[in-house]
Amino acid sequence: xxxxxEGPLKPxxxxxxRRLVLASKVRSVIPVRLSALSEAFFVAAGSLRANxxxxxxxxxxxxxxxxxxxxxxxxxxxxxxxxxxxxxxQGSTVFTVSKNPQIIRSxxxxxxxxxxxxxxxxxxxxxxRLCTSCWRVGIAGNAVETVKYADQKSDQxxxxxxxxxxxxxxxxxxxDVGRIWTEGEAExxxxxxxxxxxxxQNVFGGAPADRALxxxxxxxxxxxxxxxxxxxxxxxxxxxxxxxxxxPYATYQKSYGSRRSLVVFVxxxxxxxxxxxxxxxxxxxxxxxxxxxxxxxxxxxxLETQDVFLNLYSSATxxxxxxxxxVAAISLVVGGIVVMNIMLVSVTERTKEIGIRKAMGxxxxxxxxxxxxxxxxVTAIGGALGVVTGFGLAYIISALxxxxxxxxxxxxxxxxxxxxxxxxxxxxxxxWRAARLDPIEALRAE
Amino acid sequence: xxxxxxxxxxTEKIFQAESADLRPDPTALISMRNIWKTYQMGTEEVHALHxxxxxxxxxxxxxxxxxxxxxxxxxxxxxxxxxxxxxxxYWLNGKNVSEMDDxxxxxxxxxxxxxxxxxxxxxxRATALHNVELPLIYGGISSSQRHEMAKKALSAVDLSDRxxxxxxxxxxxxxxxxxxxxxxxxxxxxxxxxxxxxALDTHTSMEIxxxxxRLHDEGNTIIVVTHEHDIAARAHxxxxxxxxxxxxxxxxx
Numbered sequence: 001x002x003x004x005x006e007g008p009l010k011p012x013x014x015x016x017x018r019r020l021v022l023a024s025k026v027r028s029v030i031p032v033r034l035s036a037l038s039e040a041f042f043v044a045a046g047s048l049r050a051n052x053x054x055x056x057x058x059x060x061x062x063x064x065x066x067x068x069x070x071x072x073x074x075x076x077x078x079x080x081x082x083x084x085x086x087x088x089x090q091g092s093t094v095f096t097v098s099k100n101p102q103i104i105r106s107x108x109x110x111x112x113x114x115x116x117x118x119x120x121x122x123x124x125x126x127x128x129r130l131c132t133s134c135w136r137v138g139i140a141g142n143a144v145e146t147v148k149y150a151d152q153k154s155d156q157x158x159x160x161x162x163x164x165x166x167x168x169x170x171x172x173x174x175x176d177v178g179r180i181w182t183e184g185e186a187e188x189x190x191x192x193x194x195x196x197x198x199x200x201q202n203v204f205g206g207a208p209a210d211r212a213l214x215x216x217x218x219x220x221x222x223x224x225x226x227x228x229x230x231x232x233x234x235x236x237x238x239x240x241x242x243x244x245x246x247x248p249y250a251t252y253q254k255s256y257g258s259r260r261s262l263v264v265f266v267x268x269x270x271x272x273x274x275x276x277x278x279x280x281x282x283x284x285x286x287x288x289x290x291x292x293x294x295x296x297x298x299x300x301x302x303l304e305t306q307d308v309f310l311n312l313y314s315s316a317t318x319x320x321x322x323x324x325x326x327v328a329a330i331s332l333v334v335g336g337i338v339v340m341n342i343m344l345v346s347v348t349e350r351t352k353e354i355g356i357r358k359a360m361g362x363x364x365x366x367x368x369x370x371x372x373x374x375x376x377x378v379t380a381i382g383g384a385l386g387v388v389t390g391f392g393l394a395y396i397i398s399a400l401x402x403x404x405x406x407x408x409x410x411x412x413x414x415x416x417x418x419x420x421x422x423x424x425x426x427x428x429x430x431x432w433r434a435a436r437l438d439p440i441e442a443l444r445a446e
Numbered sequence: 447x448x449x450x451x452x453x454x455x456x457t458e459k460i461f462q463a464e465s466a467d468l469r470p471d472p473t474a475l476i477s478m479r480n481i482w483k484t485y486q487m488g489t490e491e492v493h494a495l496h497x498x499x500x501x502x503x504x505x506x507x508x509x510x511x512x513x514x515x516x517x518x519x520x521x522x523x524x525x526x527x528x529x530x531x532x533x534x535x536y537w538l539n540g541k542n543v544s545e546m547d548d549x550x551x552x553x554x555x556x557x558x559x560x561x562x563x564x565x566x567x568x569x570x571r572a573t574a575l576h577n578v579e580l581p582l583i584y585g586g587i588s589s590s591q592r593h594e595m596a597k598k599a600l601s602a603v604d605l606s607d608r609x610x611x612x613x614x615x616x617x618x619x620x621x622x623x624x625x626x627x628x629x630x631x632x633x634x635x636x637x638x639x640x641x642x643x644x645a646l647d648t649h650t651s652m653e654i655x656x657x658x659x660r661l662h663d664e665g666n667t668i669i670v671v672t673h674e675h676d677i678a679a680r681a682h683x684x685x686x687x688x689x690x691x692x693x694x695x696x697x698x699x
Contacts, residue, residue: 361556361584363549
């Protein structure tokens with residue numbers, strides 16, 4: 001029979017027939033028969049096996065998307081962890097008092113902080129004397145210089161003049177070879193130093209640590225005798241924490257004078273004492289700067305824990321992360337479009353099969369389920385492969401950059417889960433098209 | 447004037463006759479009453495069936511014959527519940543099928559109708575066994591029971607040795623026998639065959655028709671749609687369709 005695009009006329013349904021429909025709706029509450037469900041899996045597996053190239057292409061689309069997301073998430077987590085560990089290596093038991101905060105956000109702030117009085121040795125002594133909750137108090141002056149030894153030199157070395165020697169403990173560094181200076185040496189401002197592990201590499205050509213002991217390096221033209229070498233701390237983002245020279249504060253002062261503002265380091269015995277200690281130090285410093293509580297004007301000093309770095313880091317990077325993950329997720333969307341495309345082709349190709357199944361008694365939801373399962377099977381397998389390749393990518397990148405690889409089950413489950421959802425979304429329309437095919441038209445298809 | 451007063455009673459009589467005619471035969475397996483099928487072709491309405499009525503009783507062997515365009519394919523689709531009528535009522539095994547929705551029709555096709563097609567319509571990638579299992583799958587029958595029923599159906603059409611073969615490993619006659627096993631596996635009320643020998647050579651055609659005869663002898667109700675008179679002649683009753691109407695309904699055996 002010739003048929004047009006428009007459907008056949010149907011008589012209006014009577015009330016009794018509507019009741020009949022209702023009864024059947026109640027019966028079909030059981031979503032899909034188990035036998036039809038296992039058939040759907042069987043058919044999906046068969047169809048995926050039969051069209052290997054097509055399956056491979058579909059898989060690829062999902063694998064690329066999921067692995068991109070997994071790699072990005074894994075790398076970000078690794079970076080976060082590294083940063084958190086690095087900045088908290090001094091522990092949450094250390095805070096600093098300084099003229100300028102570690103982060104200056106604007107020119108106005110810069111101008112404001114420059115008007116402050118320098119933080120001096122007297123301030124440190126007052127804190128050490130008056131703060132009962134403080135455990136260790138030390139001072140540090142910082143500079144950046146080029147270090148020379150014979151014809152070797154190393155640029156951008158941090159010079160740290162510290163007092164007393166407990167600053168080594170506050171900084172969380174340990175002597176590997178040699179010794180720390182004595183109190184006498186420190187007071188007399190002898191030209192001695194303790195060097196970081198990087199200098200062994202950079203100016204001693206990788207010689208063993210004990211070879212460097214007793215040697216003289218030149219910093220800003222002045223000779224310093226090496227009395228100790230520090231254990232390496234490692235690097236973060238390619239920025240080494242071992243490219244440092246420690247000298248007694250008095251020695252530092254000979255080169256840099258006492259005009260430079262210094263930083264007071266305070267350590268409390270346990271983290272729960274931090275707040276009390278901070279309050280005490282704040283009170284001491286305010287009275288020394290002639291400030292009272294409740295004033296709106298600048299208090300004249302900056303009291304900071306290492307958390308400021310973490311806070312800055314997370315505020316600066318969180319948006320970047322969201323954008324990066326978003327960009328990676330776009331490839332997953334593209335993968336979903338690939339799946340939809342392939343599923344549409346598959347439905348068109350198998351119109352006859354759909355007709356046969358409908359003639360044999362498959363209901364709309366049986367057909368719908370069959371194609372949905374096919375789409376979800378492909379995307380779930382793609383998701384699993386994507387998780388593996390994503391972790392692989394993250395592994396390679398983390399090995400190259402140098403940070404720990406954090407493989408979490410959560411992101412693996414998320415990867416497979418998200419790709420399955422992509423499968424459902426992109427499979428829904430093709431499956432729905434298949435389900436509402438007219439059995440007669442479908443049987444006529446070649 | 448007297449003529450005019452008499453006229454309504456004639457109409458009344460006709461109406462009564464029609465409404466009596468519209469009642470289904472409760473003893474019949476298939477009872478079609480005043481079935482119309484209308485297609486919309488652009489602005490024009492085309493009637494494929496113009497009020498067809500007939501009954502089929504259990505155990506009958508019927509051929510529906512007619513030239514192409516006569517409406518016999520439309521009628522077959524309606525009998526097989528692949529489509530619904532535009533107008534009229536169709537009772538199949540006591541159920542009024544004409545007002546069912548898609549899913550209910552699917553259920554009727556699954557339970558009441560066994561299809562045999564001209565081009566076999568087997569799933570190419572599935573084995574003979576799996577093809578025969580198909581109606582049982584959508585009937586929600588457990589896998590072990592399915593295997594057993596499907597094997598039994600295959601042995602009933604003498605294909606016990608071809609259970610794990612795929613359609614492309616079978617001859618045309620064997621494929622059609624797989625299709626017949628599939629049609630019968632669910633013990634449907636009717637076996638509905640559309641040009642079952644149309645794709646087969648004469649010798650194989652005769653084998654298939656012999657098989658139909660045997661199935662009829664075993665008590666199955668068979669409806670064969672064909673345009674070939676010698677195939678129709680094997681049936682015990684022939685319905686001739688022309689221009690959307692039953693032209694002749696004759697018992698031949």
